Amino acid sequence: MAAASANMTRREIAKERRRQQLIDATIKCISNKGLGSTTLSDVASEAGLSQGIVNLHFNSKDNLLHETLKFLAEDYDAEFMRTLDGAPDEPAARLLALMKMDLKPAICDRRKLAVWFAFWGEVKSVPTYQKICATYDDKYDGIVLDLADAIIRSGSYANIEAQTVTDVLSSLTDGLWLSCLINPKSFRRAAALNAVTSYLYAIFPDHYPLESQH
Amino acid sequence: MAAASANMTRREIAKERRRQQLIDATIKCISNKGLGSTTLSDVASEAGLSQGIVNLHFNSKDNLLHETLKFLAEDYDAEFMRTLDGAPDEPAARLLALMKMDLKPAICDRRKLAVWFAFWGEVKSVPTYQKICATYDDKYDGIVLDLADAIIRSGSYANIEAQTVTDVLSSLTDGLWLSCLINPKSFRRAAALNAVTSYLYAIFPDHYPLESQH
Amino acid sequence: MAAASANMTRREIAKERRRQQLIDATIKCISNKGLGSTTLSDVASEAGLSQGIVNLHFNSKDNLLHETLKFLAEDYDAEFMRTLDGAPDEPAARLLALMKMDLKPAICDRRKLAVWFAFWGEVKSVPTYQKICATYDDKYDGIVLDLADAIIRSGSYANIEAQTVTDVLSSLTDGLWLSCLINPKSFRRAAALNAVTSYLYAIFPDHYPLESQH
Amino acid sequence: MAAASANMTRREIAKERRRQQLIDATIKCISNKGLGSTTLSDVASEAGLSQGIVNLHFNSKDNLLHETLKFLAEDYDAEFMRTLDGAPDEPAARLLALMKMDLKPAICDRRKLAVWFAFWGEVKSVPTYQKICATYDDKYDGIVLDLADAIIRSGSYANIEAQTVTDVLSSLTDGLWLSCLINPKSFRRAAALNAVTSYLYAIFPDHYPLESQH
DNA sequence: AATGAATGAGCTTTCATTCAT
DNA sequence: TATGAATGAAAGCTCATTCAT
Numbered sequence: 065m066a067a068a069s070a071n072m073t074r075r076e077i078a079k080e081r082r083r084q085q086l087i088d089a090t091i092k093c094i095s096n097k098g099l100g101s102t103t104l105s106d107v108a109s110e111a112g113l114s115q116g117i118v119n120l121h122f123n124s125k126d127n128l129l130h131e132t133l134k135f136l137a138e139d140y141d142a143e144f145m146r147t148l149d150g151a152p153d154e155p156a157a158r159l160l161a162l163m164k165m166d167l168k169p170a171i172c173d174r175r176k177l178a179v180w181f182a183f184w185g186e187v188k189s190v191p192t193y194q195k196i197c198a199t200y201d202d203k204y205d206g207i208v209l210d211l212a213d214a215i216i217r218s219g220s221y222a223n224i225e226a227q228t229v230t231d232v233l234s235s236l237t238d239g240l241w242l243s244c245l246i247n248p249k250s251f252r253r254a255a256a257l258n259a260v261t262s263y264l265y266a267i268f269p270d271h272y273p274l275e276s277q278h
Numbered sequence: 279m280a281a282a283s284a285n286m287t288r289r290e291i292a293k294e295r296r297r298q299q300l301i302d303a304t305i306k307c308i309s310n311k312g313l314g315s316t317t318l319s320d321v322a323s324e325a326g327l328s329q330g331i332v333n334l335h336f337n338s339k340d341n342l343l344h345e346t347l348k349f350l351a352e353d354y355d356a357e358f359m360r361t362l363d364g365a366p367d368e369p370a371a372r373l374l375a376l377m378k379m380d381l382k383p384a385i386c387d388r389r390k391l392a393v394w395f396a397f398w399g400e401v402k403s404v405p406t407y408q409k410i411c412a413t414y415d416d417k418y419d420g421i422v423l424d425l426a427d428a429i430i431r432s433g434s435y436a437n438i439e440a441q442t443v444t445d446v447l448s449s450l451t452d453g454l455w456l457s458c459l460i461n462p463k464s465f466r467r468a469a470a471l472n473a474v475t476s477y478l479y480a481i482f483p484d485h486y487p488l489e490s491q492h
Numbered sequence: 493m494a495a496a497s498a499n500m501t502r503r504e505i506a507k508e509r510r511r512q513q514l515i516d517a518t519i520k521c522i523s524n525k526g527l528g529s530t531t532l533s534d535v536a537s538e539a540g541l542s543q544g545i546v547n548l549h550f551n552s553k554d555n556l557l558h559e560t561l562k563f564l565a566e567d568y569d570a571e572f573m574r575t576l577d578g579a580p581d582e583p584a585a586r587l588l589a590l591m592k593m594d595l596k597p598a599i600c601d602r603r604k605l606a607v608w609f610a611f612w613g614e615v616k617s618v619p620t621y622q623k624i625c626a627t628y629d630d631k632y633d634g635i636v637l638d639l640a641d642a643i644i645r646s647g648s649y650a651n652i653e654a655q656t657v658t659d660v661l662s663s664l665t666d667g668l669w670l671s672c673l674i675n676p677k678s679f680r681r682a683a684a685l686n687a688v689t690s691y692l693y694a695i696f697p698d699h700y701p702l703e704s705q706h
Numbered sequence: 707m708a709a710a711s712a713n714m715t716r717r718e719i720a721k722e723r724r725r726q727q728l729i730d731a732t733i734k735c736i737s738n739k740g741l742g743s744t745t746l747s748d749v750a751s752e753a754g755l756s757q758g759i760v761n762l763h764f765n766s767k768d769n770l771l772h773e774t775l776k777f778l779a780e781d782y783d784a785e786f787m788r789t790l791d792g793a794p795d796e797p798a799a800r801l802l803a804l805m806k807m808d809l810k811p812a813i814c815d816r817r818k819l820a821v822w823f824a825f826w827g828e829v830k831s832v833p834t835y836q837k838i839c840a841t842y843d844d845k846y847d848g849i850v851l852d853l854a855d856a857i858i859r860s861g862s863y864a865n866i867e868a869q870t871v872t873d874v875l876s877s878l879t880d881g882l883w884l885s886c887l888i889n890p891k892s893f894r895r896a897a898a899l900n901a902v903t904s905y906l907y908a909i910f911p912d913h914y915p916l917e918s919q920h
Numbered sequence: 921a922a923t924g925a926a927t928g929a930g931c932t933t934t935c936a937t938t939c940a941t
Numbered sequence: 942t943a944t945g946a947a948t949g950a951a952a953g954c955t956c957a958t959t960c961a962t
Binding site: 503506507510541542543544545548549 | 944945946947948949950
Binding site for chain 1: 309310311312313314315388389392395396397398399400401402403404408411412415416438439441442445446448449450451452453454456457459460461463464469470472473476477480481
């Protein structure tokens with residue numbers, strides 16, 4: 065999404081702010097009421113604005129939802145890249161940093177996850193949702209694959225394929241998110257983290273000495 | 279749901295068959311059009327019946343959806359218990375059988391998964407959906423936990439907790455399902471299976487000798 | 493328009509009646525409020541029925557309007573053909589009968605004319621309206637042309653072309669209708685009739701002896 | 707409408723120009739999209755100006771439409787009077803000049819006629835439109851009546867009433883315009899002119915010798 | 921004078937639900 | 942039981958109008 069950048073007129077900035085405000089309201093509504101029960105009125109009043117405001121800025125509900133999904137994806141992407149930027153150079157450390165990111169409160173938050181799952185629930189019937197999700201997933205899989213590959217080649221691991229590791233790690237995160245959504249009572253962030261690290265420690269013992277578990 | 283059982287009158291059986299027919303139609307519709315876009319008209323015409331039929335048998339759309347979710351859950355449960363029944367006595371074999379079941383075509387089918395995710399997408403906003411899902415999940419987690427515990431105690435595994443293994447395995451399945459939904463093009467059942475088994479082999483090498491990988 | 497015919501079920505007949513009832517209500521509304529100001533609510537309450545009834549029977553407002561225009565055209569057509577059927581065999585008498593028909597109260601009624609002009613007002617921007625109107629007009633022009641031709645050939649008229657007569661007669665009627673619409677106060681049916689007959693008498697004196705003017 | 711005249715300030719002239727620009731845009735829009743589908747946004751963007759401009763200059767859409775109809779009427783009136791001014795003194799020539807004017811390309815133009823018919827389509831439901839149209843029509847009828855009367859009295863015509871001639875001529879023009887609107891493909895200006903002149907020649911043979919037909 | 925963001929009333933349309941048949 | 946016509950609430954969307962800039 066076009067974030068407010070330097071060469072925008074004041075009006076364009078205000079407009080962009082409004083759009084973001086409406087997307088934020090949309091996210092809140094979807095989280096609270098579900099995608100199917102979120103009306104444009106809900107979004108407008110959540111934003112404290114009038115009825116017709118959404119169509120003024122997004123033309124249609126459909127478009128609003130697409131832009132909302134795009135925003136979620138870009139938001140996650142920014143976090144992902146920031147994490148990668150801030151991580152050490154060693155592949156093992158980078159991989160661990162990424163996995164931890166997925167479970168940090170700002171990401172693994174039931175309210176946010178509810179929105180992701182709301183969109184995933186429509187993926188099969190709305191091809192454009194699928195495309196957005198698939199594109200980003202491919203990107204992350206590629207990055208994780210490279211890291212796993214680097215780790216494997218720098219250690220003495222037999223019978224381990226980088227692709228398999230990537231499959232496990234990606235799926236693990238998604239599955240943990242689902243358990244956070246469905247079983248919020250029993251979900252523990254520490255246990256989830258443990259699930260991830262236990263796997264990494266088990267397959268890459270050279271790179272993840274047990275004492276670093278905290 | 280009450281399957282047609284011995285002590286039902288002919289009329290009750292017919293009624294039950296109609297209900298099932300409508301639930302099947304509902305599943306097809308949700309898979310094709312999404313939960314939010316599925317109307318009672320859609321369901322009725324998918325079933326080849328008339329407009330008012332759903333309210334006649336389910337009283338409300340809300341109820342139909344709940345019964346559909348319950349059916350999905352019971353259907354999965356039956357498969358789960360059947361798998362357990364048919365598996366050998368050794369915990370390791372039982373666990374592997376369960377994990378393989380989750381990836382077999384009848385279960386890991388994009389059309390069916392789309393319906394599961396459609397409901398999961400509403401879990402946060404429809405507490406009764408959550409309760410249904412959580413109840414069953416708890417049951418399966420308990421069973422897997424027991425199996426993992428039995429394996430651990432029957433081998434020489436240090437530093438492995440049954441709960442962690444359970445967390446990983448449950449999440450792995452869910453995550454693989456999501457990747458099947460989002461990335462149908464690149465999803466490979468064999469690779470998914472590999473992801474699961476590679477984990478089991480890594481943490482329980484005593485119980486899963488490598489030659490049994492196929 | 494499918495008029496209620498012999499091989500219809502009772503339901504189909506009732507449905508057809510409803511459609512006609514709604515078309516009648518539409519005509520009344522357009523006549524009273526104008527095409528642009530006629531809402532589906534107006535039509536429904538004019539028919540004494542509920543809000544959603546129009547879309548139930550016509551799917552869209554657009555379709556309702558098209559069906560209404562078609563009905564008007566078919567209604568006029570039926571009157572036209574009936575007049576032709578009931579007229580004597582002589583071309584001159586037939587032609588006169590047709591022209592008189594156009595000015596009889598049931599046809600040249602300001603309420604009905606208002607509806608015709610409402611549609612004509614959209615002819616350029618709604619090509620399908622134009623097509624409907626043009627098709628019928630062509631038909632009538634053809635019939636009038638044949639009659640004029642027969643008259644000319646059976647008399648001693650020099651310098652008169654059947655096509656020109658047709659052009660005049662068709663236009664005359666339309667123009668008289670407009671004056672009925674715009675100047676209801678000064679419009680006199682007798683004067684309008686006089687305008688038409690004076691033309692016929694002037695160009696076909698052999699066929700229209702003056703004493704038959706009434 | 708008050709055309710820019712001598713004793714206007716520069717500001718008033720600019721204002722008047724804007725109003726005219728908007729009326730012109732309105733006419734184009736009505737011609738293209740129809741009266742009912744023309745929005746103030748359409749008008750503004752057709753004029754290359756901003757959303758709120760119409761209300762600034764005309765206060766309301768209703769007023770804009772009334773001013774547009776008035777402009778059309780005044781525009782036609784100016785043409786009418788100019789034609790009368792430029793015509794010879796003889797009534798027969800004057801009358802013919804007027805009738806020819808109605809069919810000249812600048813007047814009998816499908817785009818312009820579409821606008822006239824759009825307003826006529828609302829005449830019954832918008833009394834103020836009717837009043838505007840009726841007022842001008844009365845004026846022209848009066849003028850034509852006088853000319854017809856003069857012709858009749860200066861010739862040896864029995865059984866012809868000036869009023870009837872007026873009725874025919876006025877109606878003829880309107881009807882020809884409608885055929886131009888509805889049947890643009892088959893409409894021929896020459897044939898339309900022929901329809902008018904053939905009538906004049908038939909009833910006023912003394913005044914319209916056949917050789918003057920061009 | 922001109923802009924265009926914002927409003928909110930009112931439209932068409934959809935659809936769960938009811939009910940006479 | 943089953944049908945499908947009818948209802949009416951509520952949705953998305955449009956647009957004339959207002960108003961701060």
